[in-house]
Amino acid sequence: MTTYQFPKDFMWGAAASGIQTEGSTNKANPSIWDLWFQQSPERFYREISSDVVCDTYHKYQDDVRLMKQVGMNSFRTSIQWTRLIKDFETGEVCPDAVDFYHRYFDEMIENGIEPMINLYHFDMPAELQETYGGFESKLVVEKFVQYAVKAFELFGHKIKYWITFNEPIVPVEGGYLYDFHYPCKRDGKLAVQVGYNTILAHAQAVHAYKQLQAQNKVAADGQIGVVLNLTPSYTRNDSEEDKKAAWYADLLFNRSFLDPMVKNEFPAELCDVLKAQNILPETSPEEIDEICSAKVDFLGVNYYVPRRVKAREAEYELDYFTPEVYFENYVNPEGRFNPFRDNNEILPVAIYDIAKNVQDNYGNLPWYIAEIGIAMDEESEGKADETGYIDDSFRTDLMKEHLVQLHRAMEEGSNCFGVHQWTFIDNWSWLNSFKRRYGFYRLDLETGNRIPKKHGLWFKQLSETGQFDY
Template sequence: MSKFPENFLWGGAVAAHQVEGGWNADGKGISIVDVLTKGEHGVPRKMTDNVEAGEVYPNHQAVDFYHRYSQDIALFAEMGFKCFRTSIAWSRIFPNGDESTPNEAGLAFYDRLIDNLLSQGIEPVITLSHFEMPYHLVKAYGGWASRKVVDCFVRFCETVFTRYRDKVTYWITFNEINNQLNWDYPLFGYCNSGVIFTEHDHPEQMLYQVLHHQFVASAKVVALGHVINPDFKIGSMIHMMPLYPATCHPDDLLASQRAMRDKYLCSDVQVRGHYPHYIWPQWAAKGIQVAMDDDDVQILENGRADFLAISYYMTNIVDANPPEEDENALFSASRLNPHLPASDWGWQIDPKGLRYALSELYERYEKPIFVVENGLGALDTMEASGEINDDYRISYLSQHIEALGEAISQDGVDVIGYTPWGCIDCVSFTTGEYRKRYGFIYVDRHDDGSGDFSRHRKKSFYWYQSVIANNGLTE
């Protein structure tokens, strides 16, 4: 018997900028990722001042979904997708972000995309901000450091909520809003908010000010969405990366508890509707003062998220007394777990951590959880026969789906859906590479600019088709 409910939302996830291409088509403005160059594992992507000659900007073409969405959706339908998560690129709708009227050609693209999904019986799940704010908002206002951007975002959301009132039910406000708590990594703040925190005198002061603006924006959007259509389900989204104590020493336990507050802060505010108790002493100790308007407390309270969306890729460990230098660590705040294997990009593989994460989150919030990202970025090879035998991906996803099923059937967690990341190969967010592939569908496009963008079914394509047909049975 299946461990998954009958109406479970099986599908896949992408983001507009990582698949669409067409970066300046039909009136689209420049977004923050359009000035982000290609990097690789260990080589950071650069943010250039404008689109500069001689630089490589992989998101400009991505995998050309802008022109090939119809063919791609047919492949999603063939796999049996019940839902498809993508984002609406803000800069297609408001090219500069601060206009008062939208770009009709940009909306027309999403009309066609959403209608196509619905005609195939696939429920759209729409992220409103997935690392692609209009670049003009960064240049003119300093990104989310300015409260002015709150109004721009609300206008954008009102436009698409109204347009798709009867077509879209599931919305997510900010993708992985808590990435930027890793404020010492320029890419995270830049993609979340258009702000590079390390360029500011008091980086954490800026971080929390930016976050406050996004919390207010998110809450306003949730409340507004419920007026436009009371049946809308509007979620908050965090990257969920459990940080286990490195040992059973009580100091490590406390260090892990403290570190986890950085993971939970955003969902604590967005799901519960107020700041959590632990933030005030933390801000006092660091001399942080966040500017808030008088009615913000009420705005946060009135705009609580309907569900929690998470991405889940890995776990790490936290050590109360970490070594000064740890060249293997992916993040400054955590270390690698000696008990776990890792992907070629150093992301540790921990299916049980997903079950643990789901239980922790459900106990904390008692709200439905949507796993909107999970997956293995790997190097795929096409055989001479044309086959792509990605058994490693099947193994990774099988183990995570098993863990998800156990969280539902044995722990009683209310999980509403599962959309593996990059269901079609796309441009990597952290590295800008094509070769870091996640898809069930292979795209013939490579980091040296070669490839004809043709699509090919991988072995995992047929496997996932069977998983969906059998409501979660992985063999």
């Protein structure tokens, strides 16, 4: 048995998003998820939309109390673009949204919970998608920056941690390559343009925040960063062909956003690949300068499962570009798998590898685990016992294994400042709705009640002492 000690000021908390928790009460405009559900409800697990979900809009005070009960000292959520902005042409805000977010953030702060606020969590306004193509259009980049500035001006004196985008590659993958996000297109060149425009929107928002900070219009000690899902690529074997396949996977899935957003440069190899595939985006020298000078203060990293790849053996059959032109996905026959989440591989050492990559290749930038989640379904979690708690010790045991690897990296100098678990209360998760459960509390879909899980008891002790034994 070893005791693992973390720093006293370490940020322990959870992550969620506005669209997945708030519900649609008094929301100013529909998002693409509202539109898509209206068009194709059958694509959503059990045809459950984001209309009510956790109803945080009405229950935020109770929820902050529950956050405190599990020892959270920080919490990431998002402002909904579609809630805050009433008129996308003028940028006029919705007074009800302004009031709600002030009350919500103040409640956290008054209870010793640091709010970390994200501006975009997959929830493109339906109007901007249908009229302009969302981030296909640079006009929508302008609209996003307009929205970001409104948010900074309204809340920047009390919010000290801002995040521009959560997992910006996911809408690119889902909406333009693999058909699991709206607008359900399959177009490699368009995917690259959307990715580039997202990076540009991020850069311009960073510059806008820094300018407001220089003008004393936001907190002097405020910081701005981005959250990326960094999935290490592991090979089938040590062959040069497999190593090259993993290099391509890392370049296209990780470095494509990590390098321009954190290192402020586009990898030459990435540009060569896009040129060879005839899918280079439309850019300008001024835009490149903006991207290459937008310095973030911190990085958030989301991690759930590793990526396994091998050299391509079968002929690539799609008639449009995806990263799989350069490799095939691979399932490790000797791997360890989660029986409660679609048999996804469990590989805690990936946390160590991510930490060392940031340390060695990205200037040891301050970073934190912005999401790490252990999924179980409602049946595998079971019902509450006589103490009123659901027994999810499977989740606790796995979290310990991952934190051991994080601690090892920190002992070697990795500049990690916190861990946020996905998620606080079981929340709505896109096409999966409530198929997978991750929360410290179970959400009863019929009553809206929050039912505690035993993992929260362990987490409270961890956050209060900064240590655990394993």
